[in-house]
Structures are given as structure tokens and as C-alpha cells.
Amino acid sequence: MSLFNVFDIAGSAMTAQSQRLNVVASNLSNADSATSSTGQPYRARQVVFSTAQLNPHGVSGVRVAGVIDDPSPMKQVYEPKHPLANAEGYVTMPNVNVVEEMVNMISASRSYQTNVDMMNTAKTLLLKTLSIGQ
Amino acid sequence: MTSKLDGVLNFHQTALNLRSYRQQLLAGNIANSDTPNFKARDIDFSGALQGALSARSANTVLARTSARHLGSGNENPGGAQVLYRTPHQPSMDGNTVDMDLERTQFADNAIHYEANLTFISSQIKTMLAAIQG
Numbered sequence: 001m002s003l004f005n006v007f008d009i010a011g012s013a014m015t016a017q018s019q020r021l022n023v024v025a026s027n028l029s030n031a032d033s034a035t036s037s038t039g040q041p042y043r044a045r046q047v048v049f050s051t052a053q054l055n056p057h058g059v060s061g062v063r064v065a066g067v068i069d070d071p072s073p074m075k076q077v078y079e080p081k082h083p084l085a086n087a088e089g090y091v092t093m094p095n096v097n098v099v100e101e102m103v104n105m106i107s108a109s110r111s112y113q114t115n116v117d118m119m120n121t122a123k124t125l126l127l128k129t130l131s132i133g134q
Numbered sequence: 135m136t137s138k139l140d141g142v143l144n145f146h147q148t149a150l151n152l153r154s155y156r157q158q159l160l161a162g163n164i165a166n167s168d169t170p171n172f173k174a175r176d177i178d179f180s181g182a183l184q185g186a187l188s189a190r191s192a193n194t195v196l197a198r199t200s201a202r203h204l205g206s207g208n209e210n211p212g213g214a215q216v217l218y219r220t221p222h223q224p225s226m227d228g229n230t231v232d233m234d235l236e237r238t239q240f241a242d243n244a245i246h247y248e249a250n251l252t253f254i255s256s257q258i259k260t261m262l263a264a265i266q267g
Contacts, residue, residue, distance in 0.1 A: 003154045006161040013165035049169040058216040060162040118161055121244050128251050133258040
């Protein structure tokens with residue numbers, strides 16, 4: 001029953017989007033973490049999506065290829081009274097762009113909703129298929 | 135008689151198979167709306183249906199001489215050619231999924247699938263009426 005593949009596709013996309021949402025949550029909550037267990041300030045992380053072939057007929061789902069460290073430069077904040085300030089009075093703060101992360105969050109949640117809708121449609125179609133001839 | 139019953143349902147069976155295949159392709163497009171460099175794909179439905187119907191009437195069977203040859207599974211009914219969509223507004227990351235288009239096509243395909251189911255059901259009812267009198 002090939003319509004069942006829609007569940008796999010939507011499921012893979014939902015897993016990927018929820019991982020993206022997790023990373024956004026981590027970035028937003030650590031937007032002000034000037035230090036961490038390694039002694040370095042927090043670095044923003046981003047997920048990378050890639051296409052996952054489900055079968056040889058062009059039907060494809062999504063998978064998270066990896067979580068990368070955001071390569072953008074760290075923020076320098078002038079705060080001489082901060083215990084982590086350097087000789088010039090600057091503190092290195094995480095490179096989290098709060099606006100970008102909020103947009104990412106909305107995008108991820110909308111994509112998640114779309115995939116739930118898709119799954120519901122497939123479910124309705126399958127249930128109707130089961131009642132052929134009744 | 136059995137072949138006649140088959141013939142009555144053949145058209146809708148082929149159409150349903152193609153519709154469910156197209157539903158999968160569109161689901162893949164929507165699922166990959168955030169994947170960089172993903173190219174949206176679709177089939178030309180009427181052409182694919184005609185191809186599938188003529189292939190079925192000619193009773194094509196794929197001969198497999200090696201275990202690595204592709205079989206004729208019904209995942210791609212009648213060998214429908216999967217094409218790439220031409221993007222109207224291409225995005226910077228090379229993704230060609232137009233969410234509005236994909237969602238309308240997805241809904242459209244779902245309604246057509248349901249319509250096909252309704253037709254098949256009423257045909258079965260007609261045949262039953264003819265049998266039972």
C-alpha cells in the first residue's frame with residue numbers, strides 16, 4: 001500500500017523539524033551564556049537538512065545531515081565590570097542572533113504543522129480506501 | 135465474465151495507483167521545503183495515466199536477467215516519468231519547492247483520489263445490483 005509511504009515522509013520531516021526546534025531552543029536559552037563547561041562562550045548551532053531517498057522511484061523524505069557550529073564571529077560587548085572582561089574591558093558573548101532564531105522557530109513550527117496536516121490527509125484517504133464497496 | 139469485471143474496474147484501479155504515487159511525490163516535496171538544493175518533482179498525470187493504461191492492455195512484463203535489475207513494482211505505476219518543476223521564484227539555497235503550489239496540488243490530488251474511490255464504489259454497487267437483481 002504505497003500511500004503508507006506518506007507517513008514515512010511526513011514522519012521524517014517532523015523528526016527533522018523538531019530537531020531544528022530543539023537547536024533553536026538551545027540557542028535562544030544560551031543567548032547570554034558568556035561561559036560554559038569548556039570555559040569558552042556558547043557558540044550558536046545550526047542543523048543541516050538533506051534529502052533521504054526512501055525508494056528508487058523518486059520518493060524522498062528528510063534527514064538531519066548534521067549539526068554544525070555557527071561560523072559567524074562572536075559578539076564583543078564592552079562591560080568592564082564583568083568578571084570575564086579582558087584587559088580592554090570587552091566580554092566575548094555568544095554569536096546567537098535572536099531575531100534569526102525567532103524566525104527559524106516560526107518556520108520550523110509552521111513546517112511541522114504542514115506535515116501533521118499531510119499525515120491527516122493521508123490517513124483520511126487510507127480510511128476511505130478501506131471502505132471501498134461498502 | 136471475470137475478465138469483464140476486471141475490465142470495469144481496471145481504469146479506476148490504474149488511476150488510484152497513479153494518484154497515490156503522485157501523493158507520495160507531493161508529500162516528499164512538502165517535507166523537503168527547507169532542504170537546501172532540493173528540486174521539487176512531479177508527474178504529468180494525464181500522460182502517465184494514458185501510458186499506464188496502454189502498458190497494462192499490452193500486458194508488459196519486465197524480464198529480469200540479473201538480481202540487480204529493477205522490478206516492475208507498483209510504486210511507480212506504468213513507469214510514469216518523474217519530471218522536475220520549473221520554479222517561478224527560485225530561492226537562494228537552490229530549493230525549488232513553492233509551498234503554495236505544492237499544497238494546492240496536494241489537496242487537489244487528495245480530492246481526485248476520493249472522487250476515484252467514489253466512482254469505484256458506485257461501480258461496485260452497479261455490478262452488485264446487476265448480479266442480485
